Amino acid sequence: MLSKLVTLGRGADVRRMGIAGSVVLAFACAGGCSESGNKDADAVGGDSQGTGNSGPENNGAGNNGDDSGGADQVVGDRRVPFSPANDRAFAEYFVEHHKMAVEMAEHVIARGENAATKDMATRMRQVQTAEIATLEGALKALDSEKAPSAMPKDPHADAEMKHMEGMSGAELDKMFLLDMVTHHATALPTTHRALPTLKRADLKKLAEEMFEAQGREIGEMRKMLTEMGVKDSGEDLAPADKARADFGLVGDRRIPMTPENDVAFIDFFVPHHEMAIEMADQVIARGADPQVKAMATMMRDVQAAEVVTMRSVREMATGKADPAPMPADSHADQEMAEMKKMSGAELDRMFLLEMITHHAGALPVTHRAVPHVTNDKLRSLTAEMFNAQATEIGMMRQMLDAMPAN
Numbered sequence: 343m344l345s346k347l348v349t350l351g352r353g354a355d356v357r358r359m360g361i362a363g364s365v366v367l368a369f370a371c372a373g374g375c376s377e378s379g380n381k382d383a384d385a386v387g388g389d390s391q392g393t394g395n396s397g398p399e400n401n402g403a404g405n406n407g408d409d410s411g412g413a414d415q416v417v418g419d420r421r422v423p424f425s426p427a428n429d430r431a432f433a434e435y436f437v438e439h440h441k442m443a444v445e446m447a448e449h450v451i452a453r454g455e456n457a458a459t460k461d462m463a464t465r466m467r468q469v470q471t472a473e474i475a476t477l478e479g480a481l482k483a484l485d486s487e488k489a490p491s492a493m494p495k496d497p498h499a500d501a502e503m504k505h506m507e508g509m510s511g512a513e514l515d516k517m518f519l520l521d522m523v524t525h526h527a528t529a530l531p532t533t534h535r536a537l538p539t540l541k542r543a544d545l546k547k548l549a550e551e552m553f554e555a556q557g558r559e560i561g562e563m564r565k566m567l568t569e570m571g572v573k574d575s576g577e578d579l580a581p582a583d584k585a586r587a588d589f590g591l592v593g594d595r596r597i598p599m600t601p602e603n604d605v606a607f608i609d610f611f612v613p614h615h616e617m618a619i620e621m622a623d624q625v626i627a628r629g630a631d632p633q634v635k636a637m638a639t640m641m642r643d644v645q646a647a648e649v650v651t652m653r654s655v656r657e658m659a660t661g662k663a664d665p666a667p668m669p670a671d672s673h674a675d676q677e678m679a680e681m682k683k684m685s686g687a688e689l690d691r692m693f694l695l696e697m698i699t700h701h702a703g704a705l706p707v708t709h710r711a712v713p714h715v716t717n718d719k720l721r722s723l724t725a726e727m728f729n730a731q732a733t734e735i736g737m738m739r740q741m742l743d744a745m746p747a748n
Contacts, residue, residue: 407745417594419669421610423531423703424595429545430484431491432536433477435596436529438493438554440470440477443525446506450518453510458566459519462559466522470556480542494587494594498710501580512570519563520576523542525734526556526563527705528598530735533674534699554739557698560705561736564729575728577712588710598706604659604717608652610707613668615645618700621681625693628685633743634693637734641697643732648723655717691745694738699708701731
């Protein structure tokens, strides 16, 4: 059965048609059945404080993983996820992040149509309202006299929130799920990388819970969208002003990048895919779990084919196939070095953690790419990548939850 899954997993069209679901079935049956360039731009420091599946950290690769590096840099290459440097930076970021999620949830609770979507929105509003209280309490305890740091304006998010105010029914349900998938996705790399810098026990616990819960919810929301027949990735509704803060590879890394054209999309995703392929190669060679290895093989083959497509489009458009090189990323560099020393179950776990955060970094970019990406092949990729990688995040979270704690 495993070899069949690996063979079927080749090619973006196969993945779009549901091969990811086949890996879930194989995973479920595993227990017994009858027949997923700025130098040191990443930026955090501190001791690793990740968690295992349900307990203390194990070898730096628990549910949330760990991070290391130098001082935080807010402005940098957006292919490197934002890493809060300390408790205050983490709390400030997530107070505003959660407030936006609560506002989105309130729209669908009030005017949505689908009962399951409204139930999920109600649950999210309750959880994130409580988390805001924890975050604001931490900020007050940290420094009650210091004014909060200003968060950057995000033209894409502002336009979507304004548009959502006038929506209702099934149209609002769809927009809420698409936007909340991407909103959750921006949280995963930030919690993953922040954990070792956090000193307060309440914030550590919150980061762990957010990483686990929001990974699961991304998979749930993608399933809801599939059941609604939604196959696209959404689109950017803001005017295409060249001075937009979310345009460009380099900018404030608290704002997801919106590709302003085909080349910007390719220059983000070719190096991003190549990093995923390198991670997949490690677990294919030395991993233990056959389902993790099958998922890694599928990801490697699909993303390698997508790289070929993107390089071809870039060469036709510019005469050059190669994008700007990926910037140095102290977190990714250290994790890759550690991964190359690992094997067996330890490597399986680390691969899943790192690939969840890697996939999460892709979702907002594919969501924002249309209408700025105009090449037909690239527009198809936005939907294929968004749908598959959101599904795979949920699958990988399930795999981690099923792994025994070390």
